[in-house]
Each structure stands twice: as C-alpha cells, then as structure tokens.
Amino acid sequence: MPMVETRIPEGYTKVFTRPEALSDAQYTYCPGCHHGVITRLVAEALDELGIRGRTVGIAPVGCAVFLYRFFNCDFVQAAHGRACAVATGLKRANPDLVVFSYQGDGDLGAIGTAETVHAANRGENITVIFINNQIYGMTGGEMAPTTLPGQRTVTSPGGRDTRLMGYPLKVSEMLAQLDGPCYITRQSVHDARHVGLTRKAIVQAFRNQLEGKGFSLVEVLAACPTNFKMSPEQGNTWVVEKAMKAFPLGDLKGA
Amino acid sequence: MSRVLMRGNEAIAEAAIRAGCQCYFCYPITPQGELVEYMARELPARGGAFLQAESETAAINMVYGASAAGVRTMTSSSSPGISLKLEGISYMAGARLPGVIVNIMRGGPGLGNIAPAQGDYFQATKGGGHGDYRLIVLAPSSVQEAAELVMLAFDLSDRYRTPAMLLADGMLGQMMEPVELPDPIDPATIPGRPWALTGAVDRAPNVVLSFDLDPQGLKEMNKGLQRTYQEITERELRWEEVDTEDADLLIVAYGSMGRIAKSVVRSAREEGIKAGLVRPITLWPFPYARIRELSERVSTVLTAELSAGQMWEDVRLAVGDRAATPFFGELGGVVPTPRDVLSEVKRYANG
Ligand SMILES: Cc1ncc(C[n+]2csc(CCOP(=O)(O)OP(=O)(O)O)c2C)c(N)n1
Ligand code: SF4
Numbered sequence: 380m381p382m383v384e385t386r387i388p389e390g391y392t393k394v395f396t397r398p399e400a401l402s403d404a405q406y407t408y409c410p411g412c413h414h415g416v417i418t419r420l421v422a423e424a425l426d427e428l429g430i431r432g433r434t435v436g437i438a439p440v441g442c443a444v445f446l447y448r449f450f451n452c453d454f455v456q457a458a459h460g461r462a463c464a465v466a467t468g469l470k471r472a473n474p475d476l477v478v479f480s481y482q483g484d485g486d487l488g489a490i491g492t493a494e495t496v497h498a499a500n501r502g503e504n505i506t507v508i509f510i511n512n513q514i515y516g517m518t519g520g521e522m523a524p525t526t527l528p529g530q531r532t533v534t535s536p537g538g539r540d541t542r543l544m545g546y547p548l549k550v551s552e553m554l555a556q557l558d559g560p561c562y563i564t565r566q567s568v569h570d571a572r573h574v575g576l577t578r579k580a581i582v583q584a585f586r587n588q589l590e591g592k593g594f595s596l597v598e599v600l601a602a603c604p605t606n607f608k609m610s611p612e613q614g615n616t617w618v619v620e621k622a623m624k625a626f627p628l629g630d631l632k633g634a
Numbered sequence: 635m636s637r638v639l640m641r642g643n644e645a646i647a648e649a650a651i652r653a654g655c656q657c658y659f660c661y662p663i664t665p666q667g668e669l670v671e672y673m674a675r676e677l678p679a680r681g682g683a684f685l686q687a688e689s690e691t692a693a694i695n696m697v698y699g700a701s702a703a704g705v706r707t708m709t710s711s712s713s714p715g716i717s718l719k720l721e722g723i724s725y726m727a728g729a730r731l732p733g734v735i736v737n738i739m740r741g742g743p744g745l746g747n748i749a750p751a752q753g754d755y756f757q758a759t760k761g762g763g764h765g766d767y768r769l770i771v772l773a774p775s776s777v778q779e780a781a782e783l784v785m786l787a788f789d790l791s792d793r794y795r796t797p798a799m800l801l802a803d804g805m806l807g808q809m810m811e812p813v814e815l816p817d818p819i820d821p822a823t824i825p826g827r828p829w830a831l832t833g834a835v836d837r838a839p840n841v842v843l844s845f846d847l848d849p850q851g852l853k854e855m856n857k858g859l860q861r862t863y864q865e866i867t868e869r870e871l872r873w874e875e876v877d878t879e880d881a882d883l884l885i886v887a888y889g890s891m892g893r894i895a896k897s898v899v900r901s902a903r904e905e906g907i908k909a910g911l912v913r914p915i916t917l918w919p920f921p922y923a924r925i926r927e928l929s930e931r932v933s934t935v936l937t938a939e940l941s942a943g944q945m946w947e948d949v950r951l952a953v954g955d956r957a958a959t960p961f962f963g964e965l966g967g968v969v970p971t972p973r974d975v976l977s978e979v980k981r982y983a984n985g
Contacts, residue, residue, distance in 0.1 A: 402839075433833040435703070438843075447841045453831040455702045456843035458725050461695035464687065468699020468707070469831065471683040472657050476703065476833060494695070497688035 398422035400431045404448040411611025413601035413618075414442055414510060416568045417577070418449055421481065421508055424581045425452065428589065434477040435469055437462045441483035442516040460491025463498035466505045477588055479506040484525040485515045488550045492524075495550070502559035502593035506584045509550065511565075512601040513622060520606030524548035527625050532606070547625045551598045555631035562587050562595035562633035565626060569600075569615040573628075583634070595633075600626055637814050642777045642806040643668035645813050646710070646736060649781035651676060652818040653788040655734070656705040657683045659696040663712045664748040665804035666738035670710070690715040694722030694735070701731040702842045704830025706788055710736035712804070713754050714745060716762075723797055724763030727859070728844025730829075732791035734784065735769075736800045738807040741967030749967025750804035750890055755944035758801050759918040766856055768863045770798035770870070771917040775892040777811035783915070785816055790870060792825050794862050801917060803940065805890040805969065863919075872915035873924060877903065881910025883983050884928055884957075886949050887938040888914050890969070895938055898975045907983040917945070925952040934982045938962045938975055958982070 387393055397403075400422035408414045425431045431452050438446035440459035447454035457465040462480035470478045487495050487509050498505065514532055515521040521534040525547050529538040555563045562584055566577040577599055584595035600622045602614030609617060640648070647669045650658070658673045670686070677684040683700075687693035693709045700707040711719060716737045726733055739754045741747040756762075758771045770790050774780035784800055791798040831840055846852040874892075876899050878884065883902075887895035892913035902909035912928065914921050929935050935957045937946040943961045950959050962978045964970045 432835040435831045435833070444845075447839075447843065451834065451839060453834050453840045454843075455699070455831060455841070456729075456845065457698070458695065458721055461691070461698075461722070464692040464695035465699035465702070467685070467687075467692075468657065468659065468696035468701070469703045470699075471685060471696070472700035472703035472705045472707070473832070476831070493688050494692050497692065 398426045400425035400451050401449060402451045406449060407445045408442060409605045411604045411614060412442070413512065413568050413599070413614070416574060417508065417510060417599050417601065418443070418446065420574070420578045420581050421479070422450065423578060424585050427582055428585055430477045430585065430589070433475060434479065437465055437478070437480040439480065439482040439486040441486050443481050443483065443510070444517070446481055460486050460489070461494055462486065462491065463494040463503070463505070463507065467498055467501070467503050470503060470505055474504070477585065479508060479585070481508045482510070483516065484509070484511045484513065484523045488524045488548050496554065499554045499594045499596065500557050500559040502561070504588055504591055504593050506588050507594070507596040508581065509596055509598040510601050511598050511626065512603045513547070514603050514606050516603045516606060520603070527621055549626070551596065551631050554596060560594040560596065560632055561592040563631040565598040565600065565628050565631065567600040567618055567623065567628055569618045600628070637812055639810055640777060640813050641668055641808060641810050642780050642802065643738065643808070644672045645777045645781040645815070646784050646800065647672035647676065648815060649784040650708050650734065650788070651680055651682065652816060653785040654706045654819050654821050654824055655682065655708045655788065657700040657707040659685050659687050659693040659700070659707070659709050661687050661690045661693050661711065661715060663715045665740055665807050666710050666712050666736070669736065669738070669807070690718035691721065694719040697733045698722055698726055698729070698731060701726065701733045702831050704827045704832060706792070706824065708734040708736065710738065712738045712740045713742050716754060716757065720757070720763035723769065724765050724767060725844050726797045727767035727769070728765060729842050730795040731797065731842065732795055733797045734787045734791055734800065735797060736784070737802070739801065739803040747967045748804060750940060750969055751967050752803060752889060752891060752940035753944070754801065755917065755939070755941060758799055759920070767859060768796070768918055770794070770796065770866060771801050772798065773801045773888045773915060773917050774806060775889050775913060777806065777809060778813050780806060781813055781815060785819070790866070794866055796862060801889070803890050867919040870916060871919050871921050873921045874913040874915060876911040876913070878910035878912065878928055880908055882908040882932050883910070883934045883936065883979060884932045885909060885911045885936050885938055885979070886914070886925060886945070887911065888917060888945065891938050891940055894970065894972050894975060897972045898979060901972065901976050902979050902983070905980070907979060909979055909983070914945070920948045922948065922952040925949060926956070929953040929956040932957050934958045934960065936960050936962060936979065936982060940964055940969065
C-alpha cells in the first residue's frame with residue numbers, strides 16, 4: 380500500500396496536518412475527485428468529536444471500497460448496497476459504537492434502496508454519508524439512478540432519455556418525507572465555503588448519533604472527472620450548473 | 635436440563651437463546667413462523683436484540699454487521715428466503731464471520747409451497763452463493779436433535795470462524811415432541827474475538843472484509859479457507875448408524891426422511907430383511923468414507939430423500955460401483971409413509 384511521507388525541511392513548521400482519524404495510506408481516488416475531499420471531512424469530524432476510538436466505518440462497493448485503508452478506525456466492507464443493514468446489525472449488537480456508512484449513489488440509491496429507506500424509517504441511530512456523483516464511477520461510468528436527464532454515460536450513450544430510463548432519483552427528498560430520520564441535508568464541496576458547510580453538516584450528523592437522535596444522512600454532490608471526461612475545474616462547474624439544478628442544496632429535514 | 639413439550643421451531647429458538655445468541659434478524663416466512671414469533675417474544679425480554687428486517691437480504695446483512703461487532707447472532711428462514719440470503723452467506727464466509735442460519739425447508743422451486751421438502755440440499759452443501767466457500771450444514775431428525783444441533787452450530791461457527799446452517803424441513807419445524815433443553819451456556823466459554831469491531835483503542839484498527847484485488851492475496855485468503863474446511867472435514871463429521879453391522883441393504887437418509895427410514899429399518903428387520911441405516915448429521919462435511927466402507931459389505935445402498943435426488947449424488951460418489959445405488963424420492967412437499975419406503979426396500983431386497 381503506497382504511503383505518503385512528508386519531510387519537513389529545517390526552519391519550516393507544519394501548519395496543515397492529516398486528521399488523526401486518517402491513516403498514512405494514499406487515496407486510490409482519481410486526481411481531482413470530490414471523494415478525496417469528502418473522505419477527509421469525515422475524518423476531521425471524527426477528530427473534532429474525539430470519537431475515532433469508538434467508531435466503526437462501513438466501506439461500500441464503489442470507488443470508496445478502499446475506505447478502510449484511509450481511516451485509522453475499525454472498519455467493515457459491506458456487500459453492494461447493504462451498508463445500512465450492516466450498520467443496523469453493528470449498532471443493535473453494540474449501541475455504544477459510533478457507526479457510519481459512506482456510499483455512492485449506485486450503492487445507496489439503486490441496489491441498496493430498500494436497506495437505506497428502511498434504516499431511515501426505523502430511525503436507526505447511524506450516520507450516512509451519501510456521495511451523489513450522478514454516475515457509477517468504479518465500474519466505468521454507467522448510468523446511475525441520479526444521472527441527469529440528457530446526461531451521456533456509457534449505458535445512456537444518447538443521453539438519459541427520461542421516457543425510457545426515468546428521472547434522477549431524489550433520495551434525500553424521499554427520505555425527508557419519513558418520520559424516522561432526524562437530519563437529512565444536501566451539501567456540496569465545489570468551493571471552500573461549501574467545503575466548510577459540508578464539514579459542519581457531517582459533524583452535526585455524528586453529533587446527532589452521539590445524542591441518540593437517530594438516522595442522519597448527509598448527501599454531498601460530487602463530480603466524477605474521469606468518467607465525465609472533464610478537468611477537476613470543469614467538474615466543479617458541472618456541480619454548480621447542472622447537478623445543483625436537479626438537486627438543490629440545503630437541509631431537507633432537521634438541522 | 636428441563637423436559638418440555640415443544641414445537642421444533644420453538645425448540646430451535648430457545649436453544650439459540652441458551653447458546654448465547656444476542657441478536658436475531660428475520661423476515662417472516664412459512665413454515666418457520668413460530669421461530670420468529672418465539673424470538674420476538676423471548677429475546678428482548680432476555681437482554682437480546684430482535685429485529686424484523688425489510689427482507690431476507692437485509693436480515694443476513696444485519697447478521698453480518700452484528701457478527702462483525704462480535705456477538706453471537708442468527709437468522710432463520712425457509713427456502714425462497716434462503717435464496718436471498720446467499721449473497722450475505724458468501725460474504726460471511728469470505729470475511730470469516732461466524733453466524734447461524736436456519737433453513738426450515740419447503741417445497742420448491744420458485745414459490746413452491748409450504749409443505750416439508752429437502753430440495754435445498756444442493757444449495758446448502760454445494761455453495762449456493764458465489765465463490766469457493768463451504769457452509770457447515772447440520773441436519774436434525776428430531777426436535778431434541780434440532781435443539782442440540784443449534785447449540786453445536788454456534789460452537790462450530792465460532793471455533794472455525796465460518797457460518798453454519800441448521801437444515802431442517804417444515805415437518806420438523808411444526809412437529810411437537812418432548813425435549814430435554816440443553817442448559818444455557820456460560821458466556822465465558824465463548825471463544826474470544828480479538829478481530830471484532832469494538833473500537834480501535836490501544837490497538838491497530840480491525841478490518842472485516844471479504845476481498846483482495848490482488849490475485850495472489852486472494853489466493854492466500856482462499857487457501858486459508860480451504861485449510862479450515864479441511865480441518866472441519868477431519869474433525870467434525872457426524873452421522874448415526876442403525877443396524878449396519880450385518881446389513882445387506884443400506885438406506886442413506888437425513889432429517890425427516892432419516893426419521894422415516896429408521897422405522898422402515900425396524901419393519902424390514904421384522905420381515906427378515908437385513909436392512910441398515912446411515913443418517914448423515916453433518917451434510918457438509920459428508921461422511922463419504924464411512925458410506926464407502928459400508929458399501930463394501932452390502933449389495934444395495936438406497937438413498938431416500940424428499941427431493942429428486944440431491945444427496946444421492948454424494949452417496950454415489952462414496953459408493954462408486956461397489957454396490958447398487960437406487961434412489962427413492964418424493965417431490966413437491968409430498969411426504970411418503972414408512973410403508974411406501976418399505977415396499978421400495980422389499981423390491982431391492984428381493985432383488
Ligand atoms: C451485486 C453487485 N452488483 C454489481 C457490482 C458491480 N459494481 C461495483 S461498483 C458499482 C457501482 C458503483 O457506483 P456508485 O455506488 O455510484 O459509487 P462510485 O463508484 O460512483 O463512487 C457496481 C455496479 C457489484 N460489485 N456487486
Ligand atoms: S472514477 Fe470518478 S468517482 Fe471514482 S475515483 Fe475516479 S473520479 Fe472519483
């Protein structure tokens with residue numbers, strides 16, 4: 380596993396460090412991918428709340444499958460889409476654990492829809508980080524349930540035709556209708572201000588769990604520069620100009 | 635020990651609680667409804683967690699999570715529900731997570747019916763889910779044995795860090811019999827789980843996973859599994875024999891069919907036919923060697939099942955051409971009478 384080593388030249392002081400909750404392992408994400416920023420924000424939240432030692436993370440199937448390598452806490456890798464059921468098992472077995480899942484839109488909103496909806500509806504006391512990049516990153520850019528109308532992917536080469544392929548699935552809006560969840564919010568990391576807001580939302584989602592308030596989900600809009608065939612900069616623009624139109628930012632339930 | 639009259643499904647549930655099962659996850663399906671109801675009533679009252687999941691897929695993944703957290707955990711279902719659990723069972727095998735799965739089999743394929751059947755033998759013993767894994771499969775033939783084997787399933791599953799299945803059918807689940815319930819175990823006797831996810835304090839993080847993208851790495855992981863399976867095969871074979879010493883016709887049958895076959899051996903002996911029975915208790919590992927040994931001394935090895943002949947394949951593997959290997963089976967949830975089986979035995983005995 381590639382490690383990053385930083386040597387500090389004499390006369391210099393380190394002012395920006397890795398969160399303690401992150402390991403020394405190098406990310407496997409593509410350069411410019413929003414996954415990297417969001418992963419770090421989760422680690423920062425664990426540091427801020429001082430909960431690394433009682434946290435169990437759940438890695439999905441998707442580009443974040445190696446999440447267990449990046450973190451310095453106990454971890455389990457779940458079958459595609461089943462993270463919320465695995466989280467339920469962990470939490471019911473040991474309610475003292477802090478349990479979070481980190482899932483893509485295919486994982487959470489297609490194959491794992493039932494597990495997600497029912498964990499939310501039970502008000503399961505867990506934290507879910509939901510990365511909505513409108514595509515299947517890991518498998519090579521296929522259409523996701525969140526893919527925008529007209530968006531070209533390898534399985535919607537002519538653009539998503541809503542008559543045949545339906546509409547972008549508004550998972551957070553759906554979950555916000557339920558009585559079970561305590562906090563559902565949609566954020567983005569396309570600029571520094573929004574990175575700060577996302578960080579705050581993630582901390583809140585963990586705080587809710589510590590206070591026993593139940594199911595919290597932070598959806599984060601993201602770009603997949605590799606499969607969008609865009610530069611990271613164009614990815615940011617895509618999030619602002621396209622993704623946010625279909626998926627407006629803000630708190631959908633609680634705060 | 636306490637002797638009570640209990641339904642199979644209830645005895646299985648009670649024995650699981652006495653084995654220290656702390657978390658039970660389920661989705662309702664007939665003919666194992668009483669097991670679910672018993673757990674819903676009893677487990678929370680005795681300090682455990684009961685949860686009715688949204689599907690069998692979710693239930694087995696809850697077992698996966700609870701097991702990763704380090705507790706004894708179980709799920710139960712019947713045939714169509716077990717099909718949905720196979721993904722999770724394969725993941726548990728790969729991730730080396732213990733846990734017990736109960737299958738109270740019914741008629742299949744598809745929705746089938748709710749009558750007793752043994753059509754899930756292949757599914758249970760030959761993988762079912764994907765990848766090179768094995769499942770410890772225990773097949774009781776009485777309510778008493780069901781209770782004992784549930785406890786054994788938890789022990790073996792913990793000892794070898796691999797999931798174990800109790801494979802019974804609707805007849806055993808529904809029938810009422812007197813049972814001597816095993817005493818509750820002392821939780822201190824459960825093997826420690828240093829690998830469990832309990833929070834990384836004063837130790838390196840623990841990680842539970844079933845994958846390795848590096849083929850050499852995955853090969854090593856698989857070799858580890860195969861070593862475990864070898865060890866289980868060498869140490870954990872279990873079967874029962876009835877009148878095999880001087881038998882000329884051997885019946886091989888398990889579970890409910892094994893129970894019927896036992897009475898058939900008795901009636902056959904009364905009619906002067908030298909019949910004997912081998913009743914496998916572990917279906918995986920399968921007692922090939924013993925059946926092979928006995929096949930040297932008999933003319934016929936008759937396999938009887940509530941299926942079209944699934945265990946029959948293993949019996950034929952064991953016997954080869956050392957004896958004739960006919961088959962008797964019933965399909966679709968029809969249960970044969972001992973008389974049906976006896977007339978089959980007579981047919982081969984009179985050659
Ligand atoms: C049962 C099953 N079906 C399909 C796959 C293949 N698969 C791996 S990742 C993935 C989609 C991932 O997309 P997403 O959840 O959006 O995450 P991303 O990679 O974009 O972060 C699929 C379909 C699988 N591993 N398991
Ligand atoms: S494929 Fe896309 S989502 Fe996956 S790491 Fe690369 S840029 Fe990120």
